[in-house]
Amino acid sequence: MLVFLAVGPGWGAETWQPPALIPWPVHLEVTAGAFVIGPDTKVYVQSDDIDARWIGDYLSRLLSHAVGAPVRREISRGSPQRSAILLSLDMNETLGRERYELTLAPWTIRINAANASGLFDGVQTLRQMLPPEAESEAGGKAPIQIPCLRIQDQPRYSWRGLMLDCSRTFLPLAYLRNTLDRMALYKLNVLHLHLTDDQGWRLEIKKYPELTTVGAHFSARFGGAGGFYTQQEMRDLIAYARQRNITIVPEIEMPGHSTEVLAAYPELACLLPVRQTFEVIPFWEGRLELSQPLCAGNDKVFAMYRDILGEVMDLFPSEFIHVGGDEVPKDAWKQCPRCQARIKAEGLKDENELQSYFMRRIQKIIAGRGRRMIGWDEILEGGLAAGASVMSWRGTQGGVAAAELGHDVVMTPNPYTYFDYTYHITPTEKVYSYDPAATEFTPQLSKHILGVQACMWTHIATTEQAIDYQLYPRLLALAEVAWSPQRTRAWSDFQARLGPHYQRLRVWNAKFFDAGAPSRKLGAWQASDLTGDFPRQFEWEAASLLPESGDVEIEVRREDGNKLTYVRSLALVEAGKVISQIAFPGPLDERNDAEVGWLAVGARKAEAHRTFRLTLQGSKDGAVSGSVWVIGASGAGGAIP
DSSP: OOOOEEOOTTSOSOEEOOOOOSSOOSEEEEEEEEEEESTTOEEEEEOOOHHHHHHHHHHHHHHHHHHTSOOOEEEOSSOOOSSEEEEEOOSOGGGOTTOEEEEEOSSEEEEEESSHHHHHHHHHHHHHTSOGGGGSSSOOOSOEEEEEEEEEEOOSOSEEEEEEETTTSOOOHHHHHHHHHHHHHTTOOEEEEEOEETTEEOBOOTTOTHHHHTTTBOOGGGTOOBOOBOHHHHHHHHHHHHHTTOEEEEEEEESSSOHHHHHHOGGGSOOOSSOOOOOOOOGGGSTTSOOOOOOTTOHHHHHHHHHHHHHHHHHOOOSEEEEEOOSOOOHHHHHOHHHHHHHHHHTOOSHHHHHHHHHHHHHHHHHTTTOEEEEEGGGGTTOOOTTOEEEEOSSSHHHHHHHHTTOOEEEOOTTTSBTTSOTTTSOHHHHHHOOTTOTTSOHHHHTTEEEEEEEEOOSSOOSHHHHHHHHTTHHHHHHHHHHSOGGGOOHHHHHHHHHHHHHHHHHTTOOOOOTTSOEEEEEEEOGGGGOSSSEEEEEEEOGGGOOSSSEEEEEEEEEEOSSOEEEEEEEEEETTEEEEEEEOOSEEOSSOOEEEEEEEOOOOOTTOOEEEEEEEEOBTTBOOEEEEEEESSTTSOOOOO
């Protein structure tokens, strides 16, 4: 609950409100007075720890930008008294590895922790107390007043994660760095990168160059788009994340979702009566085709993946290595003589146990390097490999089952944590309501919960704008689920604290969903308007609905029908000429009931006639009815009443 406390003499008669922190600390007490950050403020690091000194430099740069004047970092063993921010590592680590204490008094701010992780968390709490404008490109200006208070804080869970799917949509390094900076502010500490899938292999493997020369790009008939990260680029990103108290966990998907591998190395496929030709194609083009798995009867597969995982583990220092293991189509294994011979030779009961065999061999490779294997909850099928951990995504049952077997789990259940789902299906309040240690877990089983993670798949949202829109503010809600004690959380309180964070997202130029933003209906169509499987265009007046500059947000909604309709494109048209346009990768259907996009307004000619042009396409089986809406002001997110 937010509390208010009148400040003491010398600070006026106003009342200070506690800062709108997300996640909310374990304990916060407002005291009298305010600390003023200005040009005379200095950051003192009271430790020889190299990471603590880097954090001191980080805070110095942050505050210098915030006040528009240099805020120096110095090393001090004494106790400076005026306008000093003291960073120290004097706390006992047995109280909690990421525990920190933050004390703001009128002349001194002290952040104390047992190690650099806790110290960095405390600095992020202080960062949230700065006005959002302080992080704008222009920076802020002095003075900045912060209410005096005392905070004692530590996380509920050690794994507070976000999964970004870099395979279906290749994500630029600049976007990943921006995401790391935003994660750090909200004390999220694991970035799980889904680096390989049917749509692309995104990491350089030096021993197998065809994984990227072939597997990192769509085939020529689909334009050849794609990309990958060199090992040096990834090494730099890992270092960038580490400085922000974030571990990057790589996912190398196997044995399913491996079409891109088979396109590069077809000899790793099963022996089938009719040999398949493999190519890398966009998600929606191949959505109805089950990809073949790697051949579990072929020892070349295991030799190659030993080499691949060796390079991955040389690159990533993370304790956990993610191996996927989900949605493995087993029909090919049933027809493959090598796989059937493997089942017989190993005394396996069926193809489920063959998957377990596959994962046990991979687990031994990973454990042999002192690491821990983690996979999606399908790795439970046929028996869980010793020492493996589970990400429970198909609800919570997989997590409970793994914990009952004595295995650690990370809870990622859909729809609570699947942020590719629309806000219709997974509103922010639903995310916030999630308790990882709910009634399915006994207190004993709860000890196996490492933490919680959001999953952002990029087959629907394929641009940085669209991905941000799906993430925010739901990622902030999950950050509080992962950090704050369950007993302190209340949705109404969280809602009250969101406002300043919306402003910070605007400063970052990050799109986000705002449930309070106004919306205006442009028009609608009926399923009967889309007979046949050919494109149809609809057009509506735009002039009175456009901001003066920037961009305009448009939402295309499914209203009714159990078929699907493709939203091919949305354009802003002036005098018959397209001046900005966006394309959408997938259809509107029962699972994806809205598409959101932004059109650049551009310079407007006097009295020029402007319209919105929507291109839709049904299917041979039918279509859905829908509507089109203009949402809020530029950059303000969208509303779905």
